[in-house]
Amino acid sequence: MSSEAAMAPTQDMPRAGLRLPAAGAAFWPLAGVILALALHLGTALQRAVNWDEFWHYSQIHALRDGTLIQPLQTLYTRVFLWVIDLPGTGVDHIVILRLFMFGCLLAICASIHAMALRFADRGTAWLCVLIYLTGGYVLHHGTSFRFDPMAGALLMGSLAIMLRSRLNSWFILATAALAAIALVLTIKSVLYAPAFAGVAWLRWQEAENRNAMLARLAALAVATGLIGAAVFFLHSHTLGQAEVVDAKAKFGLLNSQQKMFGFGNLPYYSVIPRAAVLAPLAAICVLLTPAILLKRTAQGPAGAERVALWGLWLPITVLAFYHNSAPYFYVFILPPVLVAAVVAVPVLTRRYSLAALSLTTIAIACGIWAVDDHSGTQGRQRSLLEAADRMFPHPVNYFDLAGMLGRHHKQNAFMTPWGTELYLAGDTPSMRDTMEREPVPLVLDNDPMFTNALHGLPDPHFLPQDAAALRDNYLPFWGPFWLAGKAVRADGADHAEEFLVPGAYTVEDAPVRIDGQDYRAGEIATIARGRHELRAAGDTDARLIWGTRLARPADSPPPEPYWTSF
Template sequence: MKRAVIALNNYITLIKTPFDQKMALSQSIWSGVLVLLLLLLLFSKIHIAFNYEINWDEFYYLSFIFKHLRGELSSSLQTFHVHLFSWMSLLTFNEVNLVVVGRIVMVLLQVLTGAFLYSICRNFLTVTASLFAIFSYFSFSYILLMGASFRTDPIATFCVTAIVSILLNFQKKNYLILTSALLGSISLLVTIKSVLYLPTFILLGLRRILLSNERKEDLMYVAKILISTLVFFLIGLFFHKQGVESPIKQAEVSLLTHSFSKTIEQAEFFPGKAYFLNTLVFDVVFWGTLCSGCVLFWTIDKQKFISEPALLNFKFISWVMLYVAFLLPLFSILFYRNAFPYFYTFALPLASFFCGLVWFCLFDKFESKAKHFIAGTFIVLLVLNTVKMAVERPQTRSNNSQKLLVNEIHKIFPKPVSYFDRCSMVSTFRQVGFFMSSWGMENYKANLTPTFEQIIIKSQPVFYIANIGYLEEKTLKVELDNSIDLSETDKNVIGRNYIHHWNKIYVAGKQFNFGHSSSELNFHIQISGVYTLEAGSKVNINKTPIYPGETLFLSEGRHQISAKDGSGIVKLRWGDNLYVPSNEVQIENVFSGF
């Protein structure tokens, strides 16, 4: 029997339909232009991967790999990537360069995502229209800048687009079942937000059954994919949990429930509205094209989409299902709490089909001169935006200061020590604090994370990085006009136990001001270790004379210090004469945001 649709056997090879064979020379030229522009986008992405500022999420994502290798991974949820990237620990790069390596891997996944998106579009559109859909997707500002960031999103996007491509392929091959099931399970193991694509998968599966001349066989085919995905997911989860330090089922179920409640149930309507309004300015051509495609979808002769006569008796409902399935992921930005700029990589690939549809209609309905002028205008505007983003952003928001900071930390501390910061920026060291994202700070205020007082008492972190405003020295001394801030107790604990070392780095230590009179002061050491005296003259510590530059071991507990008249500022700094960088570059902000 004839298949309802003959889709792609090879997702990269360009397959010619009868419609394509009638394509004019101009279409071939445009295809060549679009291929060259896609190569430009690829080089732009590589340039951005090497030079664009590392986001706090990317450092945090990297840290899980080293936590896993140290046996400190405490949750199996959304940490499966540690198995995919454990090889990165063999590289001798610093953390910034390790993230860059991860980004390059994500660029490769984006290339494959583009291939699968092409295969999806080619079920309905011409070669040139499909290429334009891909170009529209990758030239979108957030996707250009963050589409290949070292996060879950590029992995999950690659997996879901591949599954959609397979569902639109009406061949019933066992290797396609296994491939889709494997990709589906990896996507879920990497990030639970992959369930946002579940309605799309269901609609496309039902559409496949509806259009089939062998509905029973296709029903079994879709069922096999679902069952195989579940089996692979459970096997992968079981394997992953063996490397988790505390695989407590109740705690993980609670975390999963809390995550769902936080990201969807408690989220306000359109939580990422500000980011969306921002992209309306930078990506007006994309949104205008997308909206036009959504309207044109209902006005065109859909028989032109079809390469098989068997589909001439298609049902209207199948097109409604396709329309909804392709747009549903995008509409998740209306309710998903974490619809930050990087999320558009995950939300937009299928919706980009409608951009390709505009190109398809343009060359089908318009006169020659008009359509070439309009198409050229689209291309020029998208290219200008791409070049502006690719050149300007890595310059104004480069990762040079982050490289400098991380390099100097490794010079100050040649061997790993414990510390805390916003996001585990030095993942080869043991970070003992919590992830200070907006979500993390909300949990802190709700007493769902340890206080810094508890962290310092338990783990004795040797230094911290002030890579978030809450940890800045000036911020610790004032009360912010903000409902989310560190408690006064934690501010005092941090201020009492750390002194400024260099730039954004603070180390364990004490500072005393003896002024113009001699006196004896009592002080408490919370972080035990070797300390170096920094003073203008000799002081007595616990009745023992110590000279400037000399070291002594101070255990946790109470101690005494005395100095002669006019000693002024006296400091005890953790470590044996710690290296102080000579570089005077002042880093204003380690992170600039999205």
């Protein structure tokens, strides 16, 4: 045969086409997991910072400033102390911290997969991971800078090692350390207790030497307690004044015990049906799992496995009585539940292929992601923080909802429903008491409750004396920034005004007489805390604004909203 003939194309030779994996192959949920992780990364970089994230970030600054005195649920501040030394605003720092939360999310996924493989095949395990990642609230908050991704990663890592390892000395130490750190990180780690109990029962039941396994499990429990106590001691005894820290710890623990659980009147019951709508496959699996576990069949899990799966599923029941089950809570509570869902997945795959389930799930997730807030709220938040840093190069005291200005010093309670309840009950200082103790020159109007109070409208979130103090002692300065100040009407009369914020005040718009002394517009008057006589010295209304000729930003303030919804 000639070389030309050998090189000529064969017309009837079939071309090798692209062959997709079989519809039941593990490729499909694994591909979905990769796409879902890409969505999570986009959310981490673009989604507006939530008020809870600002609060967590402000606590890192409090540790650096030496003002952090709450030892409970603040261990994370030590891990991320370095971030506040980086350039950029608090928004930029939180986005960086979200990348670490993305790492926690990866760890959670790895643990779900490893644990699910103990009970099911690879395709089922990957589908459980995909169902977790594409749950609506998990998609929104999986990379949020909160306890939830961190604690979830620690606890699921501990469970995975406990379930899959030989539980020798090193594995016992690793399991105990992860669980102990999670307990110090957040008290809600106790909600994983049924999962740990179920896995412990499985390991004991399946051990060849049950006495030896019982000793290992006992050593694990003791090690967890000792490591947790040591970590908490080291953390708490390097914060502020020891007696104040101890009192805060006792109060925080008592309050958590009193408010952690309840029935019938919890603030986030309405979240549950929305969570189910945003994550339909997760909701189906959560509901199917107990029905399957209750139904004993030859194909079902064995007795010890059944107990373990019950333990992994039971944490979801806390939605009925756990107080703070806000949307971000699902990031924390769903991982063990979706390991238990390995028994529900085969019910679905008998009717639908892994490919169909995976494609449907990722399509829903893409739709949820597409309609989420990517419209620039994060940019508006960044603009506010940049303006604050220009106006106040040195930290000042301020009031706001959630500690949005992390570099500055928030002086009021974190005004969540729980925090507001504590404040109204007198368990945290009132704003007026704080103002009588130290100057608070700034109010950041970043929530309707502050808008109401500053404009003299009634609002149930404030004590009457605090609402009056806000109304009578602050004036609008730029956008949502209100500074301590007084408006002086040009009515020819003297006005006795109480100043709760001492310091230097700039006279604006027109001359004014203060305690008989005249000041021209632009001059500085130093005013002590207390009552002072004010009178407009001309025919034009005047203003006294706290600070020494503070310059307003040249740019217009960004429009609201400054937050995005859950």
